[in-house]
Amino acid sequence: MIPILVVNYKAYPTSHGKIAESIARKASELSSTGKIRIILAVPATEVYRISKIHEDTYIQSVDPVTEGAHTGHVTIEMAEDSGAKGVLLNHSEKKLLYRDIQAILKKAKIETLVCAETPEEAAAVSLLNPTIIAIEPPELIGTGIPVSKAKPEIITDTVKLVRQYNTETIILTGAGISTPDDAIKAMQLGTQGVLIASAVMKARDPLGKLVEFERKMSI
Amino acid sequence: MIPILVVNYKAYPTSHGKIAESIARKASELSSTGKIRIILAVPATEVYRISKIHEDTYIQSVDPVTEGAHTGHVTIEMAEDSGAKGVLLNHSEKKLLYRDIQAILKKAKIETLVCAETPEEAAAVSLLNPTIIAIEPPELIGTGIPVSKAKPEIITDTVKLVRQYNTETIILTGAGISTPDDAIKAMQLGTQGVLIASAVMKARDPLGKLVEFERKMSI
Amino acid sequence: MIPILVVNYKAYPTSHGKIAESIARKASELSSTGKIRIILAVPATEVYRISKIHEDTYIQSVDPVTEGAHTGHVTIEMAEDSGAKGVLLNHSEKKLLYRDIQAILKKAKIETLVCAETPEEAAAVSLLNPTIIAIEPPELIGTGIPVSKAKPEIITDTVKLVRQYNTETIILTGAGISTPDDAIKAMQLGTQGVLIASAVMKARDPLGKLVEFERKMSI
Amino acid sequence: MIPILVVNYKAYPTSHGKIAESIARKASELSSTGKIRIILAVPATEVYRISKIHEDTYIQSVDPVTEGAHTGHVTIEMAEDSGAKGVLLNHSEKKLLYRDIQAILKKAKIETLVCAETPEEAAAVSLLNPTIIAIEPPELIGTGIPVSKAKPEIITDTVKLVRQYNTETIILTGAGISTPDDAIKAMQLGTQGVLIASAVMKARDPLGKLVEFERKMSI
Numbered sequence: 001m002i003p004i005l006v007v008n009y010k011a012y013p014t015s016h017g018k019i020a021e022s023i024a025r026k027a028s029e030l031s032s033t034g035k036i037r038i039i040l041a042v043p044a045t046e047v048y049r050i051s052k053i054h055e056d057t058y059i060q061s062v063d064p065v066t067e068g069a070h071t072g073h074v075t076i077e078m079a080e081d082s083g084a085k086g087v088l089l090n091h092s093e094k095k096l097l098y099r100d101i102q103a104i105l106k107k108a109k110i111e112t113l114v115c116a117e118t119p120e121e122a123a124a125v126s127l128l129n130p131t132i133i134a135i136e137p138p139e140l141i142g143t144g145i146p147v148s149k150a151k152p153e154i155i156t157d158t159v160k161l162v163r164q165y166n167t168e169t170i171i172l173t174g175a176g177i178s179t180p181d182d183a184i185k186a187m188q189l190g191t192q193g194v195l196i197a198s199a200v201m202k203a204r205d206p207l208g209k210l211v212e213f214e215r216k217m218s219i
Numbered sequence: 220m221i222p223i224l225v226v227n228y229k230a231y232p233t234s235h236g237k238i239a240e241s242i243a244r245k246a247s248e249l250s251s252t253g254k255i256r257i258i259l260a261v262p263a264t265e266v267y268r269i270s271k272i273h274e275d276t277y278i279q280s281v282d283p284v285t286e287g288a289h290t291g292h293v294t295i296e297m298a299e300d301s302g303a304k305g306v307l308l309n310h311s312e313k314k315l316l317y318r319d320i321q322a323i324l325k326k327a328k329i330e331t332l333v334c335a336e337t338p339e340e341a342a343a344v345s346l347l348n349p350t351i352i353a354i355e356p357p358e359l360i361g362t363g364i365p366v367s368k369a370k371p372e373i374i375t376d377t378v379k380l381v382r383q384y385n386t387e388t389i390i391l392t393g394a395g396i397s398t399p400d401d402a403i404k405a406m407q408l409g410t411q412g413v414l415i416a417s418a419v420m421k422a423r424d425p426l427g428k429l430v431e432f433e434r435k436m437s438i
Numbered sequence: 439m440i441p442i443l444v445v446n447y448k449a450y451p452t453s454h455g456k457i458a459e460s461i462a463r464k465a466s467e468l469s470s471t472g473k474i475r476i477i478l479a480v481p482a483t484e485v486y487r488i489s490k491i492h493e494d495t496y497i498q499s500v501d502p503v504t505e506g507a508h509t510g511h512v513t514i515e516m517a518e519d520s521g522a523k524g525v526l527l528n529h530s531e532k533k534l535l536y537r538d539i540q541a542i543l544k545k546a547k548i549e550t551l552v553c554a555e556t557p558e559e560a561a562a563v564s565l566l567n568p569t570i571i572a573i574e575p576p577e578l579i580g581t582g583i584p585v586s587k588a589k590p591e592i593i594t595d596t597v598k599l600v601r602q603y604n605t606e607t608i609i610l611t612g613a614g615i616s617t618p619d620d621a622i623k624a625m626q627l628g629t630q631g632v633l634i635a636s637a638v639m640k641a642r643d644p645l646g647k648l649v650e651f652e653r654k655m656s657i
Numbered sequence: 658m659i660p661i662l663v664v665n666y667k668a669y670p671t672s673h674g675k676i677a678e679s680i681a682r683k684a685s686e687l688s689s690t691g692k693i694r695i696i697l698a699v700p701a702t703e704v705y706r707i708s709k710i711h712e713d714t715y716i717q718s719v720d721p722v723t724e725g726a727h728t729g730h731v732t733i734e735m736a737e738d739s740g741a742k743g744v745l746l747n748h749s750e751k752k753l754l755y756r757d758i759q760a761i762l763k764k765a766k767i768e769t770l771v772c773a774e775t776p777e778e779a780a781a782v783s784l785l786n787p788t789i790i791a792i793e794p795p796e797l798i799g800t801g802i803p804v805s806k807a808k809p810e811i812i813t814d815t816v817k818l819v820r821q822y823n824t825e826t827i828i829l830t831g832a833g834i835s836t837p838d839d840a841i842k843a844m845q846l847g848t849q850g851v852l853i854a855s856a857v858m859k860a861r862d863p864l865g866k867l868v869e870f871e872r873k874m875s876i
Contacts, residue, residue: 044263061291072280072313094291124562343781499729510718510751532729
C-alpha cells in the first residue's frame with residue numbers, strides 16, 4: 001500500500017491553463033517512481049487535457065443525473081469518456097445527497113473518492129464501498145491548520161468507525177494539510193495519505209511544493 | 220443578419236464521443252457558406268475538443284463563482300480558457316438567480332446567450348445586455364410541439380416587450396422546435412433563429428437533420 | 439409496541455384550514471384508545487394550531503441553520519417553540535444532506551423521523567439514532583402502488599440491514615400505502631407501522647379514511 | 658405616503674417566543690398613530706400568532722410550488738390562510754429565481770415585498786409590479802454600515818432606474834441601517850422607508866430601539 005497524495009485543483013487560477021499542465025507533468029514524473037500515488041482532481045473542462053498528461057486524473061464532481069435532457073450538467077459517462085480515472089464526490093464545497101452518491105457509485109465504472117465531514121458520515125459512506133474516503137472537517141479546510149494536529153481524534157475515530165463496516169476502502173485525511181509533516185502525521189494516525197489543495201495550488205512555487213510532499217511521503 | 224441555429228447538445232448520449240464530434244464537423248462545414256450561423260452548446264467536458272472542430276461552440280452553463288476554493292465548479296475563466304466562444308445561461312434545466320446572471324455577464328469576455336421562460340423574464344434579462352436571448356416556455360421543451368405554433372403570442376409578446384428596453388440583443392425562439400418549418404415560422408414571428416436540442420441530438424440521423432435545418436433556414 | 443400511523447399533510451389543499459383541523463381532532467380522538475399512535479406531519483405555518491388540537495404533531499421539515507441571520511428559514515428551535523412533538527426530515531420531496539441531518543439531530547430536543555429511499559440510506563441514517571426511520575422508495579410515492587406489495591424485499595432488506603447497526607430505532611414503511619391492508623402487510627414484513635399522505639389527505643372523506651386505517655391497525 | 662419601517666425578524670433567537678410577541682405588541686401600538694407604517698416579517702411558524710397581535714405582518718418567504726405533494730414547503734395559500742398580510746420574497750438570504758418570483762406574484766392575493774441586490778435587479782423586479790421593492794446590497798447586510806452612507810448612489814440609481822419602468826411600486830432601502838438617522842438619510846435619497854433586522858432584533862432593548870425609529874421616522 002503506497003502512500004496517496006490527492007491534489008485538488010479546485011477553481012483556483014492555477015486550476016487551468018499552463019500552470020495546471022505543468023503541475024500535471026510534474027505529478028506524472030514523480031509518480032513514475034512507484035513510491036507514491038499522486039491523484040489530480042481537476043475541473044470538468046480540464047479533464048481531457050490533464051488526463052492526457054497525467055493518467056491518474058479525477059474529475060472534481062459529476063451531477064446525479066442520467067444521460068438525457070439536462071443542460072449544463074456533467075454525467076459520469078462524460079467523465080469516463082473524457083479520460084477520468086476516477087471521480088471526487090461530496091466535497092464540502094459540492095455536497096451531494098446520500099441517495100445521489102449511491103446512484104453515481106452504482107453507475108461508475110471508474111474509481112470513486114467520497115469526502116465526509118464527520119466520522120459518522122464517513123461510516124455512512126463506507127456502506128456504499130467507494131474506492132477511497134477522505135475525512136475533511138470543513139471548518140479546517142483552507143485554514144492551514146492541519147486536522148492531524150488540531151483534531152487528531154476525528155481521524156482516529158473515523159478509521160475506527162469505518163473499519164467496523166468496511167475493511168477495504170482506502171481512507172485519506174484532508175483539511176488544513178499544508179506541510180509534508182502534516183501528511184506524515186495523518187499517515188501515522190492510520191490513514192493512507194492526504195487530500196490537499198491550497199498547499200500546492202496557491203503556493204508561490206506549486207511544483208516545488210509538490211516535490212516536497214513527494215519526498216517526505218514516498219516510501 | 221443571417222439566421223442563427225443553436226444546437227444544444229444537452230446531456231444526451233450523443234453529447235460526447237464520436238457522434239458529438241461528427242455533428243461538430245458537419246456544423247463547421249455548413250457554417251462555412253456564411254448563409255447561416257450554427258452555434259453548438261456543449262457540456263463542460265466537451266468544450267475543448269468540440270471548439271477545436273467548430274469554432275462557434277458555447278459552454279452550456281458556468282457557475283456563479285469567482286476563481287478560488289470551489290471544488291466541482293466551472294468558472295467563466297475556465298470556459299474561456301477551454302476555447303468557448305460563448306456561454307449559454309439560465310436554461311430551464313439549469314436556472315440561475317438574476318443577480319448571478321448579472322455577475323457572470325459582467326465578467327464574461329465571451330458571448331452570452333441567456334434563456335427566458337416568459338416575456339417578462341426576457342425583458343428583465345435584456346436589461347443586462349446579453350448577446351442573445353432565447354425565449355423558451357419550459358412546458359413545451361422536448362415535446363415536439365413548437366412554441367411557434369402552440370403559443371405564437373409568447374414570441375411576439377417577447378419581441379415587443381424586449382424591444383422596449385433593448386434594441387440590440389438578438390432574440391431566438393426555443394422549445395418544441397422539431398422541424399425546419401417550425402424554425403421558419405419562428406423567424407416570421409420576428410426572431411432571428413432557433414434553439415433546438417432533441418430534434419437533432421435524438422434524431423436517428425443527426426447529421427441529416429442538421430442539414431435539413433440548414434437548407435431551409437439559410438438565406 | 440403499538441402500531442404507528444403517520445399522516446403527512448404535505449402541501450395539499452387539505453393541509454391547512456378547516457379540514458386540516460378536523461383531521462387533527464379525529465386523530466386525537468382515535469389515538470385516545472391507546473391502541474394506535476397517530477402522528478400528524480404538518481406544514482410550518484400549521485404546527486402551532488394543529489399541535490393544540492392533537493399533541494402528537496410533527497413539523498414536516500426544518501432548515502439546517504442555527505439561530506441567526508437567516509430570512510425565510512425555519513429552525514428546530516422555532517419548531518420546538520411552536521409545539522412540535524417531533525420533526526420529519528429528509529422526505530424525498532425535501533431531501534437533506536447527511537451532514538445536515540446529523541447537525542439537526544444533534545440539536546433536536548424533540549423526536550425525529552428520518553426518511554430513506556434505499557436500505558443503505560436507512561442503514562446510514564440509523565447510525566445517527568433517530569427516533570424513527572421510514573423507508574420510502576420515491577418511485578412509488580403517490581402512486582397507490584404499495585411498496586409492501588410491489589417491492590416487499592426493500593422493506594425486509596431495510597429491516598435486516600438497519601438492525602445490524604441499530605436495535606432501537608423504530609422502522610416504518612412508506613410510499614404507495616393506500617389501504618389499511620397495505621398497512622397490515624407492511625407490519626407483517628417487520629415494520630411498526632406506516633407513513634401515508636394522499637390516502638387520507640386526498641380522500642373524498644379524509645376522516646372516514648383515517649378511521650378505516652385505525653380500525654385495521656389497532657391492536 | 659407615510660414612512661414605512663419593515664422589521665425583518667430573520668431567525669434570531671428573538672424571532673419567536675415572548676420577545677417576538679412583545680415587539681409585535683409595541684409595533685401595533687406605535688402604528689396606531691397613523692404616522693408610520695410598521696411591517697413585521699416573521700418566520701413561517703410565527704405568522705399565525707404574530708398576525709393576531711399586529712395585523713401588518715408578512716411571512717418571510719414562501720416556496721414556489723402549487724398546492725400538492727410538497728412535503729416541507731410553505732405555499733402562498735398557507736401564508737394567506739395563516740393571516741399574513743403580505744409576503745417578503747427574494748431576500749439575499751433566500752434568493753428565488755425570477756420565474757418563481759413571477760409565479761408567486763401572479764397567485765398572491767396579499768401584498769408582496771421583493772428584495773433586490775442591484776439597481777438592475779430592482780428594475781427587473783419592478784416589471785412584475787410588486788407592492789414594494791427593497792434595495793439591499795448584500796455586502797452591507799448585518800454590518801451596521803448603512804447603505805445610505807456607504808453607497809448612496811445605489812439608492813439613487815435604483816430609484817431612477819425603477820421609475821423608468823414602474824411609477825407605482827413603493828421603494829425601500831435596506832442593508833446596514835442601524836440608526837434612525839440612517840433611515841432619515843434613506844428617505845432623503847428618495848425611498849419611502851427602510852428594511853431593518855439586527856438593529857432591532859439584536860438590540861439590547863428591542864422595544865426601545867423600535868420606539869427610536871418610530872420617533873424619528875414619523876411624520
